[in-house]
Amino acid sequence: MTSTETRADRFVRDMAELKIPDPAAGRSGLWLRLGGALMVLGPVLALAAYLLSHGTRDPLVQNDAITLIKLKEVYEFFENTIDRFEDVADMLQGVVVKNS
Secondary structure: OOOOOOHHHHHHHHHHHHOOOOOOOOHHHHHHHHHHHHHHHHHHHHHHHHHHHOOOOOOOOOOHHHHHHHHHHHHHHHHHHHHHHHHHHHHHHHHHHHHO
16 A cells, blocks of 8 residues: 555555456346337337227217216215214214213
């Protein structure tokens, strides 16, 4: 060790002499290939889903919007029912607290 060499410089030199491979060195290529594959796979899956869901040209058979509206109505019905049960539970809790 020379007089001008610091401990940090010596550590860097010793680490370079060990020639330990960096485990993250190959990951960038892997992420690049994975990203490219997903970029290609996304539009392919979207096209396949579109073709499967719109397999007919007859607008009366395509009932995606109608199904969505029906599900929305069912969801709102259940949401209102749960809200009413919460109101009943609050009233019962008030009665129990008042009479205890």
